[in-house]
Amino acid sequence: MSASIFQLAIITILLSSPWANAQSSQSSQLSSSTSLSSLPPAPSVSFVSVNPTAVPLSRIGATEPASPTPTLASTPTSGSVPTFLPNAPPLPPLSSIVASKYPKLDTIPPIDSPEVQQWIAEVQASGIQIPSFSPTVAGGCPTNPQAATDPSRCWWTCGGCVRDTDISSCPTKDTWGLTYDDGPAYYTPNLLNYLDEHSLKSTFFVIGSRAASLPALLQSEYMAEHHISVHTWSHAAPLTTLSNEQIIAELGWCKKIIKDVLGVTPNTMRPPYGDIDDRVRAISLAMGLRPIMWTRISPAATFDTGDFSIHAGTISAAQVLLNWQYILGNASTLNTGFIVLEHDLFQQSVEIATGYILPDALARTSPKLTLQPVITCLNQPLGNAYIETNDNTTNPPPVTIRPSSKCSNLSHATFTTKTYAGVGTGHSSGRPTATGATGNNGNTTGGNQSGGASSLQSLPDMVIFVLLSLIAGLAVVF
Ligand SMILES: *[C@@H]1O[C@H](CO)[C@@H](O)[C@H](O)[C@H]1NC(C)=O
Ligand SMILES: *[C@@H]1O[C@H](CO)[C@@H](O)[C@H](O)[C@H]1NC(C)=O
Ligand SMILES: *[C@@H]1O[C@H](CO)[C@@H](O)[C@H](O)[C@H]1NC(C)=O
Numbered sequence: 001m002s003a004s005i006f007q008l009a010i011i012t013i014l015l016s017s018p019w020a021n022a023q024s025s026q027s028s029q030l031s032s033s034t035s036l037s038s039l040p041p042a043p044s045v046s047f048v049s050v051n052p053t054a055v056p057l058s059r060i061g062a063t064e065p066a067s068p069t070p071t072l073a074s075t076p077t078s079g080s081v082p083t084f085l086p087n088a089p090p091l092p093p094l095s096s097i098v099a100s101k102y103p104k105l106d107t108i109p110p111i112d113s114p115e116v117q118q119w120i121a122e123v124q125a126s127g128i129q130i131p132s133f134s135p136t137v138a139g140g141c142p143t144n145p146q147a148a149t150d151p152s153r154c155w156w157t158c159g160g161c162v163r164d165t166d167i168s169s170c171p172t173k174d175t176w177g178l179t180y181d182d183g184p185a186y187y188t189p190n191l192l193n194y195l196d197e198h199s200l201k202s203t204f205f206v207i208g209s210r211a212a213s214l215p216a217l218l219q220s221e222y223m224a225e226h227h228i229s230v231h232t233w234s235h236a237a238p239l240t241t242l243s244n245e246q247i248i249a250e251l252g253w254c255k256k257i258i259k260d261v262l263g264v265t266p267n268t269m270r271p272p273y274g275d276i277d278d279r280v281r282a283i284s285l286a287m288g289l290r291p292i293m294w295t296r297i298s299p300a301a302t303f304d305t306g307d308f309s310i311h312a313g314t315i316s317a318a319q320v321l322l323n324w325q326y327i328l329g330n331a332s333t334l335n336t337g338f339i340v341l342e343h344d345l346f347q348q349s350v351e352i353a354t355g356y357i358l359p360d361a362l363a364r365t366s367p368k369l370t371l372q373p374v375i376t377c378l379n380q381p382l383g384n385a386y387i388e389t390n391d392n393t394t395n396p397p398p399v400t401i402r403p404s405s406k407c408s409n410l411s412h413a414t415f416t417t418k419t420y421a422g423v424g425t426g427h428s429s430g431r432p433t434a435t436g437a438t439g440n441n442g443n444t445t446g447g448n449q450s451g452g453a454s455s456l457q458s459l460p461d462m463v464i465f466v467l468l469s470l471i472a473g474l475a476v477v478f
């Protein structure tokens, strides 16, 4: 595939009328969507290149029909040795992964299992002090005014506070720490194929229960030399709303399934929704996991493309491309590189990445961008990303690191981009339901686990969210 003619041309996409082509039946379908037509118009944006095989922008949206789920050109053989990782064990056989032996898909694991009890004991024995403040309640910053303004919590959600132990940028200017969250999922192969064709490597923040459902896909990501990291077992609730024991269960099961499928255990994690405070940090570090966030330079400039919400119809594909332009504009003002939030969960988010954002990034020359997984952008070898292969010399295990007392300024007065209101209407609404895949392509996860779709959440997300938050609020903090 040659994109040279595209790389020389500046392609301007009129974002103000992404569905204006009345000749296309697809377009009229899009314009009849109330959520899309109520979105504000966006100005035009220039692209250095788009993928010549990109799905037209006017098609990418909530009402887009599901395209056939792709397959990978090849999948790894069990017993293959990851020769690119010194001292890594051979790939475990997939027959050893039996989904029914793990907690349920997309559900917070119970805390009374022997595994979780063991991990709780290990956290207690780590010597890391877990702050004693109570979990937040559902609703985010507005419903937790005291916690939101308490600098001693360093709650990222309400002000963007980070600690020295958080990774939130790449050190080298014009270096983009490429990350995709919430897979493995049905359209992940399209992203992997694109990355492979362009010799790109990425970090994947993996949801444990989906890895249990699609273990071969996780092995493919790993054997293609991508960087695998923890993104909790279920992604069912923001971590600050959970009890210490539930956080341990969420992180512990995700570590375990990755180790069972790959033979190695990540030493980094990303909190769902970026929702982290010093209690979640301390538990993560006690479990050997360093947090990786995405770059945030001000309340208005958080490096989130918004790609997750195209599927739900709360943002247009055009707006996501405009966000991408803003991210690049803001990145140009930094002395460092940057990390951007994107997803491989949905057909739409993969289409926008492979059709537009990645081709545009690759074709830029002033400045030229370097796209790397987070571990690589930190100037670390890939082996340092896993507990079993880290030689601990230049990347000491986080369990020996403590959160520092330095905290960035809080700016809660205006910062609202990551409130839980957004979680309820945006992010969470993308959760698969028992009736998923009905015209809006909810076909995202879990096809192979204990009856597939029937095991998926069927209660409305907000009901579960509120219930879990109540439970978390009542739980005793040790
Ligand atoms: C997926 O389904 C296949 C066929 O039913 C089965 O052999 C395999 O064990 C399942 N994988 C998991 C992880 O359950
Ligand atoms: C930074 O991002 C904000 C919105 O997120 C945008 O309004 C602003 O123009 C961007 N800055 C630059 C220099 O592109
Ligand atoms: C690195 O640290 C981890 C965690 O403490 C430990 O399990 C591992 O054996 C260490 N590796 C080496 C090469 O010392």
Ligand SMILES: *[C@@H]1O[C@H](CO)[C@@H](O)[C@H](O)[C@H]1NC(C)=O
Residues within 6 Å of the ligand: 407, 408, 409
């Ligand atoms: C906090 O904000 C004040 C005033 O805006 C500024 O002078 C100070 O340097 C900031 N401190 C940090 C650690 O960013």
Ligand SMILES: *[C@@H]1O[C@H](CO)[C@@H](O)[C@H](O)[C@H]1NC(C)=O
Residues within 6 Å of the ligand: 066, 067, 068, 069, 186, 437, 443, 447
């Ligand atoms: C959902 O994914 C499964 C498994 O790949 C596939 O068999 C099914 O056809 C897909 N459904 C839709 C609507 O894409």
